[in-house]
Amino acid sequence: MEAHEKGYFTEENSIEVVTGRNAKARDERLKSIMEVVTRKLHEAVKEIEPSEKEWFDAIMFLTDTGHMCNEWRQEFILLSDVLGVSMLVDAINNRKPSGASESTVLGPFHVADAPVRHMGDNICLDHKGEDMVVSGRILDTEGNPIDEAVIDVWQANDEGFYDVQQKGIQPDFNLRGVFRTGRDGRYWFRAVKPKYYPIPDDGPVGKMLSALGRHPHRPAHLHYIIKADGFETLTTHIFDPDDPYIDSDAVFGVKESLLAEFRRTEDAARAKEYDFKQAWFWEVEHDFVLAREA
C-alpha cells in the first residue's frame, strides 16, 4: 500500500504521506489541486507551529465564518476578498494584452436584470447627492471605437449604499443601467458621485480585520461590465483617486489604470442643460479598451 511504502505519518514525511493517499482520485486536476493545497497547508503549519489552542481558534474561526453564510451573505467570499485571494484569482483569469483595460473584482452587488437606458439618462432616480456626468468611449486595442458594446454600470449612492442594501429607501434599480454604444463607441450618462463604504464587518471577517488593525472600507468607485461581440468581457471599476481609502481598499481592487479623474466643473449652462440642481457638477471621462477574443 502507498502509505506503508512511505512509512507512517511523521512531521518530516507528512506531505508525502497525505498526498500519497490520492492515487485513485476522480481526476488528475483534483489530484494536483489537492497536492498543492496539502503541501502549502502543511508548510504553513510547520512554519507557524500553532499551539493546540491556536489550531482550535482557527477551527472556530472557519466554523463561525461558515455559520455567517446564508442566502444573502457570503462570508467566505468576503474572507477571500480581504486576503487578496479574489483579486489574485481575477488577475490570473484576466491577463489582458498590453493596452487593454484591466479587470477587477465583480463584487456582490451586481444585478442581472438592470434596466436598459438611453445615452445621457440619469441613473440616479432619487436625485440625492452631488450630480455627476460620466462619459467616454469603448475602444479596441488599435483605438477604433466599438459599435454595439453593452455597458452594464452600477454604483453605491452618496452615502455608500447600493439600492439592494436599502430596499424601500432607495428606488429599485437606483444607480444602475445598461447602455449600448453606437458606431462612435461613445457612452455617457448622469449619476451622483459615489462614496466609500465598508464591506459587511459585523461577522468573523470584520472581527479579523479589526484584530489586524485594518479598516473595512472600499474607496468610492463605479462598477462596469462591458461586453461586445468578438471581445473578451471586461469586469472592472473606475475609482476616485481622491478618496481617503484609495491606497487601502479592503479588498485590494484598485489598480493604477483604474484611477479616473473626478473633475469638479463649474458650468451653470451645462448644469442647467443636464437638469442638475446646482451650477456645478462632477465630470468623469474614461475610455475602456477591450481585448479581442483569442
Added chain:
Amino acid sequence: MEAHEKGYFTEENSIEVVTGRNAKARDERLKSIMEVVTRKLHEAVKEIEPSEKEWFDAIMFLTDTGHMCNEWRQEFILLSDVLGVSMLVDAINNRKPSGASESTVLGPFHVADAPVRHMGDNICLDHKGEDMVVSGRILDTEGNPIDEAVIDVWQANDEGFYDVQQKGIQPDFNLRGVFRTGRDGRYWFRAVKPKYYPIPDDGPVGKMLSALGRHPHRPAHLHYIIKADGFETLTTHIFDPDDPYIDSDAVFGVKESLLAEFRRTEDAARAKEYDFKQAWFWEVEHDFVLAREA
C-alpha cells in the same frame, strides 16, 4: 501609506501588499501567523491557477463544511484530520524525548467523567464481542514504574461504535474506564477486541474523500490518556497491526511505536478465571513510557 509605498495589488506583489496591511495588528504573534497564512495561500493560488469556477467550488466547499458543523458535529476538525493537519499539530506540540511513548490525536469520543475502575475490571458492560485482556506498565524513561499514574481508556465496540454514538443500544460508559496504578506501575483490565470504523462520511469531507478515492476508515485501536504527577500527559492510541486499514488510517493517527500485539490465546483455565465466554481470548500487553515534565 504602506500599501501605496508598495504600489497597488498585482499578481507579482500580492503577498507583500496584503501582509503590508497588518502593520497595526493586535499583537506580533497574530501578525506573524497571518503573514504565513497569506503567503502560503497566495503561493497555492499562483501554483494552482484556479479557474473562477474552481475558486467558487472551493468557496462552496468551505461554506458547506461550516454549515455541517453543529453542537455534535465538527466538520472542520474532520477536514483537519483527513488532511493530516491535526496529526501535524499534535506532533509539533508533543515532541517527546527519546524512549518516551509517542502521542496521537485525541479524537472526538473522549468523555470527561468516565467511571473509576479497579484493576482487572471488565469495561465491556454488555459482553458483546471477542473477549480481550489488556495489561502493561506505566514507566519513566529510565524504566522505573510510575506509582499513582491515572489511565483513562476508551474504545469502540466490536461493531466499531463508541457508547456515545449508540445511546440506548450500548450501556452508558461502555468500554470506558479510569485506572490508577500502584507502586509496580502495572495496569490490567478486560474488554473486547475493537473494530475499525468510518469517520462520519455523510458530509462535505466524506464527499471529498470519495472524490479523492480514499476510504473513511480508522483501523481498530484503544484510546489512552495517561497522567502522573511530574510527567507530561500522554494522549495516544494503541493499534491492531493486523487491521485491514492499519496502513491507511483516514486521519493518519498510526505510528510504528503505537502498534501493539493482539495475541489470540487459547487457554481455557485463564479464560475461565477471567469469566470469559469462550476458551480463547485476545491478549494485549503494552507498556507506556511517560516523559518527565520540563
